[in-house]
Amino acid sequence: MKKWRICLCIGVLMMYATTFTADAASRQIVPESVVDIAKENTYPNPTQDLPHLEPSKFAKQLLNSANVKIENPELIRLLNESSVSSTPFAIGYRATIYLGQWPLHYQSLETSTNWEYQKVNTNFLDNRGGNAPQKLYYKQEMQKHVRGGLTAPIPNEEAVQKMMLNAAMKKTNLPLAFNTVVGVGTKKDRPYAVPAKKLGYLYAYAPAVNEKGKVTYGEVYVVLKGNKKKIVVKNVTTRGIGAWIPVQDRLYFSYVASEQPR
Template sequence: MISLLTAVALIIGPVHFVDGKENKKSPEKKQQQIKIPKSVIDISKENTYPNPSQDEPELQPSEMTQALLETSKVPIENTNLIHLLNESNINTSKLSLGYNAMIYLGKWPLSYQSKKTTVNWQYKKVNVNESDNRGGKGKQKLNFNQEKQMNVTGGLTAEVPSQKDVKKLMMMKASKHTNLPIAFSTIIGARTTADRIYHVEPKRVGHLEAYVPAVNEKGTVTYGEVYLGLDGGDKFIKVKNVTQQGIGAWIPVQDYVSLKYHASK
């Protein structure tokens, strides 16, 4: 019995890759460790808006799914496809000997290979605080105080099929490379403050700008048409019509702000 929501039974046929070769995954370049500048502060405890955590437990393939994934010549990392296979029930018996079928599971973004991960620590300005000390004789204190709620969003740099799945694949890689809390949308709540103090000299106006950082992720997403093959008692995955597309994304960093102070006369 085969339980697959999107399955359409097809007569088995030959599998051809675009380049005539197995699409083996090339190793990703080792990413340099991301260092957080001193100007960047963690406001996760002070943020008056509770951003939902984007951390998800890594989906583990079932024993059957793992065996199927190992039969594929094209690497499969898409957790939605893995979940579909986990929820599928495939029972074979001796009576199925001689039975051949190919079940179409759809066209999927299969994996994402990161080529470059960087951080723009001043991606979006969200606030400016000022302290006018032009008439003062001593130093004045100035600290970060978010004046109004700000929503900062990111996104993909190009239109691609199955954007939701692609975003998830890219976030998984970017999160591992940066060890930062990232999401395609983050909010800084009004009246969020920070204890870091800046001193405004007499005869000066102090300006404290706050920015939300964002990760810039660039790489390649691999697409393919996925088939579940049944050959007697054997089960396997075949991927046809494999294509690759370059893609980039901006992914804001949650609950961090980058502060920039300057003074004017």
């Protein structure tokens, strides 16, 4: 009996350790070279809220009856705006309502970050004629628009993007958006020392998250039979999809001191 209890305790501890490891692994380790420019950015990027919609009581009833998991916020919104009245005289009443083909849910399989996704700026200081170190600072020379997107065409692209954005933001805890802008004149008061007799180059990159997973599609029907209501999903298909999602208001800095022009 004691041996069985010890095995059970070890099993529970291993389960918690696995859960903790998986959760920690899903969070992105942000390098020290990544800088938050949200306050300094001369272009005010709109904040991206997680697309979460609470189903109504009627919508919950239908979603719980579905034979396939449904998480698409647009479909949930449609169900929230719908209603069917119950009546004691509905015996023998039957109806099938076709709502169309929808992306039902997205399953994230792999999430990684490319901190040098797109170079957006280069600052330069020539100190070859100097006898003492000089300071080089970041200043955005031109406005840069950084765009992400899906890696392949897919039906109902906008809804799929919302579900992928939701999954990537939860896994990385980073501010993500499919479009972000670094405004001209944006500055950061972090000095980079350029030694005497050398050239200093400060490169700024916009990071982006690479999200990969599977999206499930299906034809959605609302079936009414008497006072009973349910969702039936037919012709279910699954497609692999990837996306690049820029990190909003963050820059990765790379500094190089060189004796020769680069």
